[in-house]
Amino acid sequence: MTHCHTIIETLRQKGYRLTPQREMILETIAHSGNHMTADEIIAQVRTRTQAVNIATVYRTLEMLVDEGLACQTDLGDGKVIYATLQHGPHVHLVCKLCRQVIDADYEMLSPLNEQLLQKFGFSADLQHISIFGVCTQCKKGE
Amino acid sequence: MTHCHTIIETLRQKGYRLTPQREMILETIAHSGNHMTADEIIAQVRTRTQAVNIATVYRTLEMLVDEGLACQTDLGDGKVIYATLQHGPHVHLVCKLCRQVIDADYEMLSPLNEQLLQKFGFSADLQHISIFGVCTQCKKGE
DNA sequence: TTTACTGCAAATAATTTGCAAAACT
DNA sequence: AGTTTTGCAAATTATTTGCAGTAAA
Numbered sequence: 001m002t003h004c005h006t007i008i009e010t011l012r013q014k015g016y017r018l019t020p021q022r023e024m025i026l027e028t029i030a031h032s033g034n035h036m037t038a039d040e041i042i043a044q045v046r047t048r049t050q051a052v053n054i055a056t057v058y059r060t061l062e063m064l065v066d067e068g069l070a071c072q073t074d075l076g077d078g079k080v081i082y083a084t085l086q087h088g089p090h091v092h093l094v095c096k097l098c099r100q101v102i103d104a105d106y107e108m109l110s111p112l113n114e115q116l117l118q119k120f121g122f123s124a125d126l127q128h129i130s131i132f133g134v135c136t137q138c139k140k141g142e
Numbered sequence: 143m144t145h146c147h148t149i150i151e152t153l154r155q156k157g158y159r160l161t162p163q164r165e166m167i168l169e170t171i172a173h174s175g176n177h178m179t180a181d182e183i184i185a186q187v188r189t190r191t192q193a194v195n196i197a198t199v200y201r202t203l204e205m206l207v208d209e210g211l212a213c214q215t216d217l218g219d220g221k222v223i224y225a226t227l228q229h230g231p232h233v234h235l236v237c238k239l240c241r242q243v244i245d246a247d248y249e250m251l252s253p254l255n256e257q258l259l260q261k262f263g264f265s266a267d268l269q270h271i272s273i274f275g276v277c278t279q280c281k282k283g284e
Numbered sequence: 285t286t287t288a289c290t291g292c293a294a295a296t297a298a299t300t301t302g303c304a305a306a307a308c309t
Numbered sequence: 310a311g312t313t314t315t316g317c318a319a320a321t322t323a324t325t326t327g328c329a330g331t332a333a334a
Contacts, residue, residue, distance in 0.1 A: 015288095016288085016289095017287095017288060017289065017332085017333050017334070018333075018334095019288095019289065019290075019332080019333070021289085021290070022289090037323095038323080038324085039323090051290095051291095052290090052291095053290065053291050053292075054323095054324090055290080055291070055292080055324090055325075055326085056289080056290060056291075058323090058324065058325075059289085059290085059325090074216060074218045076216045078298095078299090078322070078323070079323090080323085080324095093258065093262060093264050093266070095264075096267070102262060102264065104258070104261070104262060108254065108257055108258075108261075109254070111253065112250065112251070112254055115250055116235065116246070116250075116273070116275070119246070119250075120235060120244060120246060120277070120278070121277070121278030121281070122235050122237075122244065122273075122275050122276070122277055122278070123275045123276045123281065124235070124273050124274070124275035125238070125273075125274045125275045126273070128274060129273065129274075131258070131264075131266050131267075131268070131271065132266070132267045132270060132271075133258070133264050133265045133266035133267045134264070134265045135262070135263070135264055136262070136263030136264070139263070139265065157313095158313085158314095159307085159308045159309070159312090159313055159314065160308075160309095161307075161308070161313090161314065161315075163314085163315070164314090180298080180299085181298090193315095193316095194315095194316095195315070195316050195317075196298095196299085197299085197300075197301085197315080197316070197317080198314080198315060198316075200298090200299060200300075201300090201314080201315085220297075220298070220323095220324090221298095222298085222299095
């Protein structure tokens with residue numbers, strides 16, 4: 001809730017209107033403490049009220065990403081997940097078999113970040129990154 | 143062409159049929175020496191003949207990826223690119239402004255690969271990875 | 285009151301699929 | 310000949326958009 005209020009305050013200051021839809025969408029993402037797809041978000045919100053449309057969810061998410069208040073990660077298999085920035089930067093380890101998403105610490109990527117900058121002058125967005133592979137459990141189960 | 147023939151030989155050995163469509167698609171990707179989207183591939187092939195359908199392109203690409211003969215990379219903005227493995231593993235640095243794709247050497251990722259394996263038991267597919275960010279030219283142009 | 289925001293339904297866009305006809309081997 | 314593979318058109322899926330009505334400020 002606290003984190004949620006921070007975002008709401010920020011939006012208000014930027015001149016956005018605070019609609020119940022936006023509040024509910026925000027609360028849902030922030031509260032879950034996890035990454036969610038647009039579909040998951042609307043499903044969750046609809047346990048509370050029918051008064052939200054999927055188009056509004058997409059428009060709200062786009063706004064949050066544009067304002068730097070949420071991060072968007074493409075999981076590759078046609079799924080895009082969103083999360084608020086409460087946990088700070090991290091890496092998404094996506095298991096391509098079970099589709100589980102593990103969060104790893106961002107620190108792991110600092111050396112890479114520096115190398116990319118030095119060798120290519122490339123400023124990488126490593127806070128949004130998804131790394132695909134196979135998790136421990138799935139390796140055993142094979 | 144040489145590289146192309148290797149792939150064709152491999153496919154034949156695996157029991158796949160060698161159709162002109164598959165040959166043309168393969169030649170196009172291998173020849174370009176670059177990453178291409180399904181759309182770019184069919185556009186290129188169609189400068190030679192009309193006798194290829196987009197569904198066939200997708201089916202061929204899927205087969206190549208399944209057989210480990212091509213790699214597939216999701217660029218995030220709704221584009222998926224494909225390339226044959228002639229250049230060996232590499233990292234795709236995608237500029238989110240100009241959409242240019244720079245190839246970086248895979249070696250850069252070895253330490254990360256090891257860490258992911260040690261800390262999480264996660265076998266990462268780093269040969270398919272896309273890293274988003276802003277390239278030198280775009281940084282200047284801003 | 286003003287103008288941003290929402291819902292709805294239609295539009296996109298990329299990819300996938302069913303099925304009959306064509307063509308490798 | 311027998312089975313794979315293709316083309317076509319329709320289906321799918323996720324997302325976007327136009328527009329008229331609703332509601333923050």
